[in-house]
Amino acid sequence: MTHRTLLLFASAVLVALAPRPLSAATFRAVDPQCEGLTSPLLIDTTTPRFSWRIESDEKEISQAAYQLRISEDSVGTGSSRPLADTGRVESSQCIGVQVPGFEPHPKGKYRWEVQIWDRQGQSSGWSAANVFETGFMQTPWPAQWLSTGRPVAKDTPARARYFRTVFAAPDGMARAKLFLTAQGLVEPWINGRPVTEDRFLPGWPDYRKRAYYLAYDVTSLVKPGQNAIGLILGDGWYSSTLLLQHQYGTSPRVSAQLEITDTNGKVTVVATDQSWKWADGPITENSIYQGETYDARLADPAWCRSEGNHWNWQTPQVDAALSAELTARLSPPVRRIQEVKPVSVKELRPGVFVYDFGQNLVGWARLKLRARAGQEVQLRHAEMLEPDGSLHLANLRHAKATARYVATGKDEETWEPRFTYFGFRYIELTGVPNASQETLTAVVVHTDLPRIGTFECSHPLLNQLYRNAVWGQKGNFLEVPTDCPQRDERLGWTGDAQIFCNTALLNLRAGNFYRQWLAALRDSFVDTPEGGYSDVAPDIGFRHGSAGWGDAGVIVPYTVWLQTGDTAVLEENFPTLQRWIDLQASQAPDGIRHSQESYGDWLAPGFPPGKAPPAYELIATAYFARTTELAAQIADILGKSEIAAKNRALLQKIKAAYRRAYIADDGKIAGDVQTSYVLSLGFDLVPAELRDAVIQQLRRTITEKNDHLATGFLGTPMLAPVLTQCGLTDLAYKIVEQETYPGWLFSVKNGATTIWERWDSWTPERGFNPDGMNSFNHYAFGSIASWFYETIAGLRADARAPGWKHFFVAPHPGGGLTYAKAEIVTPHGAARSHWTIDKKGQFQLHVSIPPNTTATVSLPGEKVKTLREGGKASKRKTVVNAGRIEVELGSGEYAFSVAL
Numbered sequence: 001m002t003h004r005t006l007l008l009f010a011s012a013v014l015v016a017l018a019p020r021p022l023s024a025a026t027f028r029a030v031d032p033q034c035e036g037l038t039s040p041l042l043i044d045t046t047t048p049r050f051s052w053r054i055e056s057d058e059k060e061i062s063q064a065a066y067q068l069r070i071s072e073d074s075v076g077t078g079s080s081r082p083l084a085d086t087g088r089v090e091s092s093q094c095i096g097v098q099v100p101g102f103e104p105h106p107k108g109k110y111r112w113e114v115q116i117w118d119r120q121g122q123s124s125g126w127s128a129a130n131v132f133e134t135g136f137m138q139t140p141w142p143a144q145w146l147s148t149g150r151p152v153a154k155d156t157p158a159r160a161r162y163f164r165t166v167f168a169a170p171d172g173m174a175r176a177k178l179f180l181t182a183q184g185l186v187e188p189w190i191n192g193r194p195v196t197e198d199r200f201l202p203g204w205p206d207y208r209k210r211a212y213y214l215a216y217d218v219t220s221l222v223k224p225g226q227n228a229i230g231l232i233l234g235d236g237w238y239s240s241t242l243l244l245q246h247q248y249g250t251s252p253r254v255s256a257q258l259e260i261t262d263t264n265g266k267v268t269v270v271a272t273d274q275s276w277k278w279a280d281g282p283i284t285e286n287s288i289y290q291g292e293t294y295d296a297r298l299a300d301p302a303w304c305r306s307e308g309n310h311w312n313w314q315t316p317q318v319d320a321a322l323s324a325e326l327t328a329r330l331s332p333p334v335r336r337i338q339e340v341k342p343v344s345v346k347e348l349r350p351g352v353f354v355y356d357f358g359q360n361l362v363g364w365a366r367l368k369l370r371a372r373a374g375q376e377v378q379l380r381h382a383e384m385l386e387p388d389g390s391l392h393l394a395n396l397r398h399a400k401a402t403a404r405y406v407a408t409g410k411d412e413e414t415w416e417p418r419f420t421y422f423g424f425r426y427i428e429l430t431g432v433p434n435a436s437q438e439t440l441t442a443v444v445v446h447t448d449l450p451r452i453g454t455f456e457c458s459h460p461l462l463n464q465l466y467r468n469a470v471w472g473q474k475g476n477f478l479e480v481p482t483d484c485p486q487r488d489e490r491l492g493w494t495g496d497a498q499i500f501c502n503t504a505l506l507n508l509r510a511g512n513f514y515r516q517w518l519a520a521l522r523d524s525f526v527d528t529p530e531g532g533y534s535d536v537a538p539d540i541g542f543r544h545g546s547a548g549w550g551d552a553g554v555i556v557p558y559t560v561w562l563q564t565g566d567t568a569v570l571e572e573n574f575p576t577l578q579r580w581i582d583l584q585a586s587q588a589p590d591g592i593r594h595s596q597e598s599y600g601d602w603l604a605p606g607f608p609p610g611k612a613p614p615a616y617e618l619i620a621t622a623y624f625a626r627t628t629e630l631a632a633q634i635a636d637i638l639g640k641s642e643i644a645a646k647n648r649a650l651l652q653k654i655k656a657a658y659r660r661a662y663i664a665d666d667g668k669i670a671g672d673v674q675t676s677y678v679l680s681l682g683f684d685l686v687p688a689e690l691r692d693a694v695i696q697q698l699r700r701t702i703t704e705k706n707d708h709l710a711t712g713f714l715g716t717p718m719l720a721p722v723l724t725q726c727g728l729t730d731l732a733y734k735i736v737e738q739e740t741y742p743g744w745l746f747s748v749k750n751g752a753t754t755i756w757e758r759w760d761s762w763t764p765e766r767g768f769n770p771d772g773m774n775s776f777n778h779y780a781f782g783s784i785a786s787w788f789y790e791t792i793a794g795l796r797a798d799a800r801a802p803g804w805k806h807f808f809v810a811p812h813p814g815g816g817l818t819y820a821k822a823e824i825v826t827p828h829g830a831a832r833s834h835w836t837i838d839k840k841g842q843f844q845l846h847v848s849i850p851p852n853t854t855a856t857v858s859l860p861g862e863k864v865k866t867l868r869e870g871g872k873a874s875k876r877k878t879v880v881n882a883g884r885i886e887v888e889l890g891s892g893e894y895a896f897s898v899a900l
């Protein structure tokens with residue numbers, strides 16, 4: 001061996017012996033999640049589910065097998081003990097994976113790691129360790145509940161209360177963790193600093209049945225020696241007025257437990273009890289609808305420090321323990337998400353300034369000013385202006401939506417409210433004589449869900465409509481899916497929620513948000529004849545079981561499962577949703593759902609609310625069929641084949657009854673409005689032999705309206721998708737692109753920056769709709785955005801392989817568009833579709849398919865011979881189907897073109 005070969009040999013041996021870097025594999029498991037959360041500090045389930053996605057630059061990557069192992073960490077001592085190992089499991093599943101035999105115990109801290117293999121048998125190596133921690137898991141909540149014992153009179157904005165105690169930290173502290181719950185809204189502080197930027201804690205459950213709790217790692221806030229902990233307690237949804245009622249209680253309550261673990265694993269507990277004190281603070285008024293008043297002169301920066309505070313501290317009342325179930329929060333909380341500067345400031349009258357933020361948004365304004373001591377500043381909020389430039393307040397109804405600040409007079413002062421929020425584009429500011437652009441900055445506030453969907457096309461008004469739909473979601477995803485964010489309502493209307501749910505799940509990663517809200521929806525269920533799910537969740541005493549509203553209990557879990565692929569949401573909701581099917585069946589011996597009338601095709605143009613055709617009974621029966629069909633599918637997915645069969649038999653009965661009662665032999669359907677047809681076609685209630693005739697009737701109802709829509713809440717979301725299913729995408733484009741009333745672009749042409757509640761919330765002829773129920777930020781009609789993703793760009797989930805394990809890329813060009821592009825960050829990674837039509841009539845399509853998924857890509861046309869891939873004649877196996885060329889693809893990036 002020469003010197004040189006020896007050297008080469010030695011280095012080869014060294015390379016072979018060196019630990020193989022993880023990057024050696026061409027793929028790896030990333031984005032590890034437990035129960036849809038990254039390193040959660042608090043989960044309460046005994047059967048946690050694990051997910052990851054695969055990252056790779058290679059094409060056609062799929063997972064052949066995985067192995068997942070879990071060990072337990074001992075808090076404080078740092079020791080770790082192996083607990084469970086799946087061994088190698090031959091499966092491509094990477095969403096909602098369970099570990100048989102693993103049962104976490106309360107207050108545990110666990111690590112988990114995963115390794116995956118590809119089809120060639122190559123391993124990714126073990127991932128980095130990820131952690132998760134468990135909560136009380138149905139064991140009793142140990143801390144006492146404190147209140148002031150001072151009830152708040154109905155309709156009176158209450159003063160927020162401050163609770164505090166001091167404690168000594170043990171020597172050798174390794175970790176401090178704060179558990180927190182409340183009936184009301186709470187902001188935790190330690191040693192003069194807020195524990196978190198999270199807002200509206202602990203959220204809004206159905207307080208009668210449930211309380212949410214949270215956990216924070218506060219190790220960095222606790223110092224050796226004396227410490228102070230404080231809790232600011234607002235009224236929120238618990239005890240400020242909701243609609244016209246005082247809903248849950250007259251005074252909020254709070255309970256917290258700080259656990260400090262030392263390096264030997266010994267735990268010291270500081271829990272709310274009678275030794276705590278409470279005092280009134282500077283928040284002199286707080287209410288969700290009315291707003292907030294802050295008298296800065298009353299503030300004491302030392303209120304939550306161990307020394308030097310000077311408020312009048314009193315002994316709290318210790319309340320009885322809760323009978324409601326304590327549930328760990330699953331959804332991310334509300335946070336301050338973005339800031340918007342004013343686009344203009346006008347002095348309406350001397351000292352009265354109107355700020356325009358250029359966007360109808362939800363949150364509040366940060367006030368920055370220099371003022372004299374005692375100067376009162378007032379901010380009123382509105383979505384629109386009257387012709388004279390003053391605020392349009394009629395549509396707020398009883399909501400005062402006012403923030404007030406009383407200045408200290410010292411230096412520059414800044415303030416933001418905490419326990420209220422507003423829906424506004426405009427703010428009227430008084431009390432700041434020298435107000436400027438800098439005085440106010442809008443702070444956009446909503447549940448902190450990552451944005452996963454984007455869409456753009458060559459039509460500027462459609463792009464604005466899409467943006468309006470996204471802003472509508474931002475504005476109405478504040479803890480629960482609300483109908484509107486501005487007036488004295490802001491409730492979890494279930495109809496609105498189910499209509500918008502698919503769109504919502506494409507815009508933002510909203511799976512856990514809905515899973516949590518669905519607990520409130522289940523809590524609302526009653527088994528009485530006029531019962532079922534409430535029309536509003538959390539339930540505040542509205543009616544139950546309205547068709548298209550109460551049905552959210554079935555439609556939302558199904559849609560969440562479709563988009564996320566996680567069956568947990570089905571398991572959690574199945575028992576109650578089956579009760580809903582059974583309850584309806586018990587009232588429909590003949591297959592027709594006879595029940596008390598309700599909203600129907602709410603707000604269809606030209607009809608008073610709730611009075612639009614088709615008849616309520618038709619709508620209720622159509623939804624009865626749809627929910628029964630979904631319940632059969634869900635039962636199948638969960639392996640409950642007997643219930644699935646029972647539901648299918650029921651479905652046949654409903655369909656036969658529907659056909660007899662509502663569909664004439666010439667294809668005319670009772671009510672003879674667009675909604676009659678789209679419900680019947682979209683819910684598959686039309687026998688095959690009548691389908692063409694029914695489609696012709698639908699066409700006629702559209703022609704009669706001059707190619708405009710005539711649909712309300714229930715017909716609108718289905719109109720364009722049903723037209724596409726019926727091969728009438730061109731007609732759908734025509735309707736969507738109408739700029740005149742009634743249509744989506746009518747509001748856009750008239751300056752809308754969010755979706756209006758009514759097709760005619762404002763018209764040039766009449767101005768504002770005279771009805772007080774007239775929100776300018778109601779997301780329901782924004783459901784059209786899912787048609788943008790699913791049809792214009794063509795990215796659509798597949799119920800046979802949920803969570804985008806398999807999906808469709810089937811763009812439908814039309815409406816004169818020359819390009820469209822969309823991206824959806826699916827649970828497996830980003831799916832993209834980007835098409836253009838060039839001057840020669842070539843349709844170009846760029847597609848991204850994430851690792852571990854497959855897609856059916858279809859291009860318009862039938863000229864297979866002109867199909868090119870990557871600039872060359874395509875050699876792929878293709879299928880021509882209904883005027884489209886289809887190819888099956890694995891993961892990767894692809895570029896196709898075809899002659900149109």
Ligand code: BGC
Pocket residue numbers: 483484489493494495496599602773778
């Ligand atoms: C809400 C709606 C809701 C409806 C019920 C309204 O007040 O704002 O969006 O679905 O009532 O019909």
